[in-house]
Amino acid sequence: xxxxxxxxxxxxxxxxxxxxxxxxxxxxxxxxxxxxxxxxxxxxxxxxxxxxxxxxxxxxxxxxxxxxxxxxxxxxxxxxxxxxxxxxxxxxxxxxxxxxxxxxxxxxxxxxxxxxxxxxxxxxxxxxxxxxxxxxxxxxxxxxxxxxxxxxxxxxxxxxxxxxxxxxxxxxxxxxxxxxxxxxxxxxxxxxxxxxxxxxxxxxxxxxxxxxxxxxxxxxxxxxxxxxxxxxxxxxxxxxxxxxxxxxxxxxxxxxxxxxxxxxxxxxxxxxxxxxxxxxxxxxxxxxxxxxxxxxxxxxxxxxxxxxxxxxxxxxxxxxxxxxxxxxxxxxxxxxxxxxxxxxxxxxxxxxxxxxxxxxxxxxxxxxxxxxxxxxxxxxxxxxxxxxxxxxxxxxxxxxxxxxxxxxxxxxxx
Amino acid sequence: xxxxxxxxxxxxxxxxxxxxxxxxxxxxxxxxxxxxxxxxxxxxxxxxxxxxxxxxxxxxxxxxxxxxxxxxxxxxxxxxxxxxxxxxxxxxxxxxxxxxxxxxxxxxxxxxxxxxxxxxxxxxxxxxxxxxxxxxxxxxxxxxxxxxxxxxxxxxxxxxxxxxxxxxxxxxxxxxxxxxxxxxxxxxxxxxxxxxxxxxxxxxxxxxxxxxxxxxxxxxxxxxxxxxxxxxxxxxxxxxxxxxxxxxxxxxxxxxxxxxxxxxxxxxxxxxxxxxxxxxxxxxxxxxxxxxxxxxxxxxxxxxxxxxxxxxxxxxxxxxxxxxxxxxxxxxxxxxxxxxxxxxx
Ligand code: HDD
Ligand code: HEM
Ligand code: HEM
Numbered sequence: 001x002x003x004x005x006x007x008x009x010x011x012x013x014x015x016x017x018x019x020x021x022x023x024x025x026x027x028x029x030x031x032x033x034x035x036x037x038x039x040x041x042x043x044x045x046x047x048x049x050x051x052x053x054x055x056x057x058x059x060x061x062x063x064x065x066x067x068x069x070x071x072x073x074x075x076x077x078x079x080x081x082x083x084x085x086x087x088x089x090x091x092x093x094x095x096x097x098x099x100x101x102x103x104x105x106x107x108x109x110x111x112x113x114x115x116x117x118x119x120x121x122x123x124x125x126x127x128x129x130x131x132x133x134x135x136x137x138x139x140x141x142x143x144x145x146x147x148x149x150x151x152x153x154x155x156x157x158x159x160x161x162x163x164x165x166x167x168x169x170x171x172x173x174x175x176x177x178x179x180x181x182x183x184x185x186x187x188x189x190x191x192x193x194x195x196x197x198x199x200x201x202x203x204x205x206x207x208x209x210x211x212x213x214x215x216x217x218x219x220x221x222x223x224x225x226x227x228x229x230x231x232x233x234x235x236x237x238x239x240x241x242x243x244x245x246x247x248x249x250x251x252x253x254x255x256x257x258x259x260x261x262x263x264x265x266x267x268x269x270x271x272x273x274x275x276x277x278x279x280x281x282x283x284x285x286x287x288x289x290x291x292x293x294x295x296x297x298x299x300x301x302x303x304x305x306x307x308x309x310x311x312x313x314x315x316x317x318x319x320x321x322x323x324x325x326x327x328x329x330x331x332x333x334x335x336x337x338x339x340x341x342x343x344x345x346x347x348x349x350x351x352x353x354x355x356x357x358x359x360x361x362x363x364x365x366x367x368x369x370x371x372x373x374x375x376x377x378x379x380x381x382x383x384x385x386x387x388x389x390x391x392x393x394x395x396x397x398x399x400x401x402x403x404x405x406x407x408x409x410x411x412x413x414x
Numbered sequence: 415x416x417x418x419x420x421x422x423x424x425x426x427x428x429x430x431x432x433x434x435x436x437x438x439x440x441x442x443x444x445x446x447x448x449x450x451x452x453x454x455x456x457x458x459x460x461x462x463x464x465x466x467x468x469x470x471x472x473x474x475x476x477x478x479x480x481x482x483x484x485x486x487x488x489x490x491x492x493x494x495x496x497x498x499x500x501x502x503x504x505x506x507x508x509x510x511x512x513x514x515x516x517x518x519x520x521x522x523x524x525x526x527x528x529x530x531x532x533x534x535x536x537x538x539x540x541x542x543x544x545x546x547x548x549x550x551x552x553x554x555x556x557x558x559x560x561x562x563x564x565x566x567x568x569x570x571x572x573x574x575x576x577x578x579x580x581x582x583x584x585x586x587x588x589x590x591x592x593x594x595x596x597x598x599x600x601x602x603x604x605x606x607x608x609x610x611x612x613x614x615x616x617x618x619x620x621x622x623x624x625x626x627x628x629x630x631x632x633x634x635x636x637x638x639x640x641x642x643x644x645x646x647x648x649x650x651x652x653x654x655x656x657x658x659x660x661x662x663x664x665x666x667x668x669x670x671x672x673x674x675x676x677x678x679x680x681x682x683x684x685x686x687x688x689x690x691x692x693x694x695x696x697x698x699x700x701x702x703x704x705x706x707x708x709x710x711x712x713x714x715x716x717x718x719x720x721x722x723x724x725x726x727x728x729x730x731x732x733x734x735x736x737x738x739x740x741x742x743x744x745x746x747x748x749x750x751x752x753x754x755x756x757x758x759x
Contacts, residue, residue, distance in 0.1 A: 038513040041466060042506040048473055051480065052491025053498055056560060059480065059488035064719035067481025068727065074474035075734035082470050083741040086463035091748060138484075140720045373492035375562030384499040391506060398510065402517060 001115050001161065002168025003033050004108040006199060011104045015097060025191055026104070027092075028411035029172070034089055035402050039395065041082075046388070054381070058361055058371030065131055065141045066121045069148075073117035081110030115164070116157055123153040125362050126353065127222050139365065152222070155214035156353075162207040163349065166309070167342040169200030173316075175407055177335040180326060185410045190326055193335065197320060201313040208306055213268065219356070220269045223363060225283040226356040229292045230299040231265060233279045240265040240277040244304075248296050253281070289358045298351040305345040312338065415725065416718040419482040420701070422731065424694045426478055430471035431542075431690060432596075432683045437461040437468055439597015441508065441535025442590065444528060447601060447612040454528055458512060459753040460604035464745060465512060469505070474738075478731070482724060485559055485717040486701050493553055493561040494545060497577050501541050508534035536590060543589025547582030547631075550693060551575070551638050552705035555712065561704075571638060575705060581638050584631050591624040592689070595666065596682040603675040606752050610675075617670050617678070628663070628689075635693075641703065642696040652695045659688025 007029055014022035048070065051059045059067075084106035092100050130146030131139050141147065173196025179189030220227045227233075232248045232255045233240055242264035246255040266275040280288060289295050312334055319325035325332070361368040440461050448454040480487045491498060507530050515527035548563070551571050555561045566576035569583075578586075598617035602610045636642050646652055665681030697703065701717060704710040718724065 034513070038509060041469070042509040045469075045473065045505055046502045048476060049491065049498055049502055052487050053495050054492070056488035056492035059491075060485050060559070063480050063484025063487055064723045067477065067484060067487070067719070068723065071474065071477030071481045071727075072730060072734070074470065074477040075731065075738065078470040078473055079467060079738045079741055082467040083745050086467060086745060087748065090463045094748065134720070141723045141726075144726045373488075373495065374558060374560050376492055376495050377562075380495060384495075387499065387503060391503060395506070395510065398514065402514060405517070 001111045002164035002166065002203075003029060003036065003171070004104075004111045004168075005165055006168050006172060006195065007033060007104050008101075008108045009195065009199070011101045015101055021187065021191070023097075024411050025188060028188070028406070030089060031406050032403055034085070035399060035406070037081075037085060039399055042395070043392070054373055054376065055361075055371050056373035056376075058366065061137060061366065061371075062139045062362060065128075065139055065147065066124060068141065068144055069117045069121045069124070073114055077110045077114035077117065081107055081114065084110065112161065115161060116153075119157045119160055120148055120150065120153045122353070123150045123156050126156075126357055127152040127218070128362055128365055139362075152218050155211055155218055159207060159211035159215050159349075162203045162211060163342065163346050165203035166200050166207055167346060169196045169203060170309070170338045170342045172196035173200060173335050174337075174339040177332040178407070179410070181329065181332050181336060185412060188411045190323075193316075193325065193332075194320060197313060197316045197325070197335070201310075201317045204306065204310045204313055208310060212303075212306065217269065220277075223356065224278050225280065225287050226289060226295075227269075228278060228280045228283070229289050229295050230352060230356060231277075232292075232296045233265070233277060234281055235279040236276065236282050237279065238266075238276050239263040239274040242268065243300070245300075248293050250292060286359070289356055291355055291358070295352060295355045298348040298355070301348040302345045302352060305341050305348070309338065309341060309345070415721060416714045419478075419718065419724055419727070420698070420714045423475060423479050423482060424691065426471060426475035428687050428690050430468075430475050431686050433468035433471055434465070435593045435686060436597050436600040436679070437465040438535045438539055439593035439595070440601050441531050441597070442539060442594040443598050443601065443613065443616055444532045444535070447598070447616055448609050451524055453609050454524070455516065456605050456609055456753055457601055458515060458531075460601060462512070463749050466509075467742070467745065469509075478727075481727060482719055483701065483712075483714075483717045484719055486712050489555065489560050489712060489717075490549075490553075490702055493555075493563055494548070494577070495562065496565050497541055497545060501538065504534040504538045504541070508538065539590040539593045540586040543586035543592075544577060544582040546589065546690075546693065547585030548577060549702060550585075550635055550642075550697065551579075551581055552703035552708075552711070554706060555702065555704035555710045557710065559710075559712070571705075581634050584627060584634065588624070588627040588631050591620055591627060592682075592686060595620050595624060596679070596686065599666075599670070599675060599679040599682050602673075603679050604753055614670070614673060614675075617666075621667055621670065625663070635696075639697070639703065641700065641708075645696050645698065652692075655688055655692040655695050657688075659685055659692055662686070662688050 007026055010022050010026040010029065013019070014026060051063075051066075051070070084103045087095060088100065088103040088107055091103065095103060124147060127150060128139075129150050130141060130143035132142050134140045172192045176189045176192025176194075176196060179185045180193065216227070219230070231240070232243050232246060234253045234255070239262070241258075241260035241262050243255065244259045244261065246258035246260075248254075249256050263273045266277055267273050269275065269277060280292075316325055316331055316335060319328060319331060357363055359367055359369070361371040440457055444454065444457050448457045476487075511527040511531035511534065515524055515531070518524075553561050553563060554575065564576045566578040567574045569576070569579045571579045571581045595617050598613045598620070602613040602617070605613070662681045662684030666678055666685060669675075669678035669681055699713045699715065700711050701714055702712040704712075
């Protein structure tokens with residue numbers, strides 16, 4: 001999704017300057033986009049099926065609500081994307097430059113719409129709205145509008161999309177830095193680093209404030225027990241500290257080796273230094289997320305990486321003036337090695353959101369254990385899980401192999 | 415309202431089978447009608463820009479089924495757990511073989527993906543057919559509204575039914591041949607030269623096999639699902655649907671013999687629509703008949719979502735589908751004509 005935006009930027013620059021350099025850059029990234037897209041399609045289909053195959057009781061109860069957003073995603077975004085991606089990849093000559101720009105824009109629009117609908121689905125599971133309970137325990141939709149304008153979705157959507165832009169930008173900057181360091185495709189390397197650093201830096205700022213902050217406030221308001229677990233806060237405090245480092249000890253119910261900023265958590269959550277934040281002990285144990293250390297660490301990994309990436313990108317941005325950055329091997333090395341970290345942060349963020357929602361499948365309405373398919377035995381579940389693990393390992397290897405080839409091949413030929 | 419959505423979902427499924435059907439069909443005949451690397455490239459190029467959009471019909475139909483009939487979606491998807499997982503694996507393998515084949519020129523890379531593409535397409539056609547067979551035959555839904563079917567038991571469609579039995583296997587093979595012929599017409603429409611000649615010949619030969627199987631499964635279906643005879647007996651106007659199917663079927667022969675590729679392709683599309691609508695009409699109001707105890711069947715009425723949901727659904731579904739129709743018209747016109755042998759893109 002992030003790369004889709006960057007492709008539009010590259011095509012726009014090509015249109016405005018008439019410089020073939022940007023068109024070649026766009027064609028190069030389009031190839032990588034196509035490989036990603038193929039991965040997105042083949043792994044997305046199992047997720048859509050999974051609602052019915054593995055979560056049948058959940059689907060029967062909630063299908064009338066979340067089926068709406070999933071069907072909208074199919075009708076409004078998948079068709080849009082797949083149609084225009086076909087045109088974008090296969091039709092540059094026949095469409096002409098303006099037509100090609102339009103198809104790039106439509107791919108971007110489609111993928112960002114897709115992101116919206118799926119995030120709206122997830123948000124509803126985090127914070128259900130616009131429903132009432134029917135006579136047989138089924139969840140009946142009462143307002144699609146409420147579903148689409150869920151207060152949770154606003155923050156979650158923009159946080160996610162900026163995370164995607166950061167990911168795409170980091171990949172672009174990293175590939176550019178690699179070209180500069182090995183001394184190949186220099187003109188392209190500079191373009192990629194410049195675009196990657198600028199877009200990445202903007203995205204990283206918005207990612208942290210206001211969207212990350214907004215997500216945190218949503219959690220504090222609607223899932224206070226999750227907040228306590230994320231922060232590793234065991235006891236209720238007036239003026240809670242923000243933990244930078246430390247290891248939760250679940251037996252003794254305390255945090256080992258804490259490194260803290262005093263009162264910061266209270267301030268960030270409620271804008272008052274002495275505001276009260278409830279700790280885990282204030283909630284009954286059956287409301288606690290199942291795996292608190294996992295939740296705590298994944299949250300801290302996300303936030304820690306976000307901070308580090310912002311620093312790195314901000315320094316790079318300053319060095320871009322007068323092209324000093326391109327003469328700084330150390331910074332180029334840092335940028336090149338940045339590549340995996342947005343992926344790690346994104347995965348950690350999802351683990352935070354999803355483990356944080358436990359033990360609920362739909363927060364406050366349905367427990368995860370109540371949502372399964374009743375007649376799918378553990379043996380069958382394990383069989384198919386192993387099948388997917390094997391197949392996804394293969395996909396992962398193929399993906400890396402194909403992308404590596406494109407990068408080695410470089411943008412010059414296209 | 416429920417009946418409207420029932421028809422809309424049926425239309426979307428039919429659209430899926432017609433559209434994705436031809437690229438699955440092209441995959442089935444891929445190894446046979448295209449022999450050299452260049453020829454195989456031609457077949458892939460003929461579906462390259464459109465196959466993904468075609469597959470989206472499956473997702474859109476699935477999503478629509480999900481929100482309009484949640485109990486049906488959850489019961490059938492969990493009950494058909496194993497075959498669906500295999501369908502997913504096949505879809506994954508098929509998708510990557512189409513996308514990745516042409517990235518690398520190597521005498522071991524391309525032949526590998528050609529075989530994966532062809533094999534996955536063939537198995538998909540059979541699985542989809544068998545799934546339809548299961549729906550017609552009925553499944554052992556119990557009082558909780560759920561069921562689970564193993565892949566096979568003793569191949570008897572009785573008490574301990576499995577996914578595959580002597581009724582559903584012929585249905586699977588019929589689907590296989592239907593899509594093979596449908597795909598052959600598409601390939602002859604989009605290519606020239608040797609590939610086109612072989613695809614036309616394949617369609618003509620396979621048609622006879624399809625004729626035999628279609629008669630067979632029609633007879634078997636009426637034996638295995640008594641509701642079909644009841645429904646057609648009570649509402650004879652429904653014979654319209656089988657008539658459409660028969661007309662399409664004869665059209666396939668007629669135009670196929672005269673090498674009128676576009677007309678033949680449209681005829682096979684008509685045949686597919688006719689067959690699917692005949693089956694859905696015959697089952698109505700059941701959407702998933704229960705096999706020992708018919709009273710536990712899922713019907714259009716007991717599995718629909720709330721009235722509000724269905725009504726707002728219409729408000730976005732109609733404009734959404736108009737847009738989709740516009741995209742499809744645009745793409746198919748844009749990529750109309752034959753694929754060139756050495757096309758660069
Ligand atoms: C590049 C990735 C990335 C980075 C650097 C950050 N995040 Fe994040 N974050 C995500 C990627 C992400 C995500 C993967 O996109 C999540 C997972 C679920 C979601 O909606 O977005 C997420 C969720 C998420 C949540 C919701 C957890 C829940 O729902 O329980 C909060 C409170 C934050 N983030 C806060 C932050 C803060 C304060 C950050 C900066 C210091 C930060 N994130 C950096
Ligand atoms: C359970 C959750 C999800 C389901 C069921 C799902 C379903 C799907 C499906 C079926 C596709 C393929 C569509 C096609 O043929 O083009 C797809 C692709 C896509 N999905 Fe998801 N998805 C899920 C999670 C997500 C998330 C979390 C995001 C991002 C926030 C997302 C954004 C996209 C995008 C942008 C595409 C287009 C493909 C690409 O650009 O790589 N999806 N998804
Ligand atoms: C890519 C990011 C995602 C990751 C890493 C992720 C990870 C997780 C994890 C760790 C759990 C908790 C498992 C447990 O404790 O039992 C979970 C649960 C769940 N997630 Fe996600 N998830 C992601 C995206 C999504 C999206 C986008 C959706 C829906 C649209 C979704 C739907 C669910 C559901 C239904 C559950 C409950 C089932 C369960 O607990 O396993 N997930 N996910």
